[in-house]
Amino acid sequence: MDRAEATGLGVAVTGHAALLAALTLGLFAASAPPPVSDAISVSFVDDIALVSASPTPVAEPPAQATAPEAGPPEEAAPSAPEPAPPQPAPRTSAPSPERARQPQPKADPTDRRRPEEARGRSQRSRAPGLGDLNLDNIGRDPSPSRAQAAPAATMSAQAAADIAQAITRQVQPCADRQVYPGPGAERIVTPVSLRLNRDGSLAGRPRVGAQRGLDDENRRYAERVADIAVAAFVGCSPLRGLPQELYDVPRGWSNFTMNYRLPG
Numbered sequence: 656m657d658r659a660e661a662t663g664l665g666v667a668v669t670g671h672a673a674l675l676a677a678l679t680l681g682l683f684a685a686s687a688p689p690p691v692s693d694a695i696s697v698s699f700v701d702d703i704a705l706v707s708a709s710p711t712p713v714a715e716p717p718a719q720a721t722a723p724e725a726g727p728p729e730e731a732a733p734s735a736p737e738p739a740p741p742q743p744a745p746r747t748s749a750p751s752p753e754r755a756r757q758p759q760p761k762a763d764p765t766d767r768r769r770p771e772e773a774r775g776r777s778q779r780s781r782a783p784g785l786g787d788l789n790l791d792n793i794g795r796d797p798s799p800s801r802a803q804a805a806p807a808a809t810m811s812a813q814a815a816a817d818i819a820q821a822i823t824r825q826v827q828p829c830a831d832r833q834v835y836p837g838p839g840a841e842r843i844v845t846p847v848s849l850r851l852n853r854d855g856s857l858a859g860r861p862r863v864g865a866q867r868g869l870d871d872e873n874r875r876y877a878e879r880v881a882d883i884a885v886a887a888f889v890g891c892s893p894l895r896g897l898p899q900e901l902y903d904v905p906r907g908w909s910n911f912t913m914n915y916r917l918p919g
Contacts, residue, residue, distance in 0.1 A: 808900040810907055818901070818908050822849075822894055829890035830915075833883040839873030841919030845884045848912045853902050855894035861885050864912070884915035 846864035851857060863881045901907050 808898075808904055810901050810904055814898070814901060815906070818897060818911065819913055821896055822911070822913060825894055826887050826891045830883075830887040830917075832890075833887060833917075835917065836876040836879040836883070837873070839870065840876040840880055841917040842868040842870070843873055843877060843880045843916065844868045845881055845915045846912055847884050847888060847915050848910065849888060850910055851894065851897075851908060853899065853909075855892070855897055857889065857892045861888045868916075880915075880917065883917070887915070 844867040846866075848862045848864065849857065850859045850861075861884075863885065866877055866881065869877055897908055902909050
């Protein structure tokens, strides 16, 4: 092999080695995996929507206090005039002896009896400390206008509504402590008859009337609702603040009936 062939062979080997190195580097770069990105956290909108925040109220600036306008100064009241000096009392001259000796006329005895009779009649018609009371009218029937007594209190529709509201306010805390029986129980209306003493305490156990609003869904809770109604009135007795004048009148609150229904 001459020198020319040896040089050509060396160049060929060098070129193949360079090509092999380039191919090896290209395959290594192509097989490298891409970089992994960080995971993203996801929040559920339903959970966030359950929390409702009310807007913060903006405090209004306090109203500026305005002082009343000053008016013109009041004029001082004029001073009272000075009292005039008292006039000297006129001197009375002593009666002359001749005028003093003149005899006084005698009073008529009939005139003396007349004032006494008038005074006696006035004393007979008036008694001390009774004012204008005429004693001659004692024992007679009084006039029809004075004989009428004051009208008694009556139970009106408005008075019954006020009493029902007063009882409801006092029984509501005990009703709120009862356990809800089941679906549809709020449609049951239970009449409850109360027998009350004058001090508001129960004279007996409340009685339950015929219930309304029953259907196939809530009929099984009817007895339970009746027990709840009775327990509410028993637990919050005695009742306070009921008008005493309407206790024993016709349709008074000594016997009072209310409709009980669970809140729905």
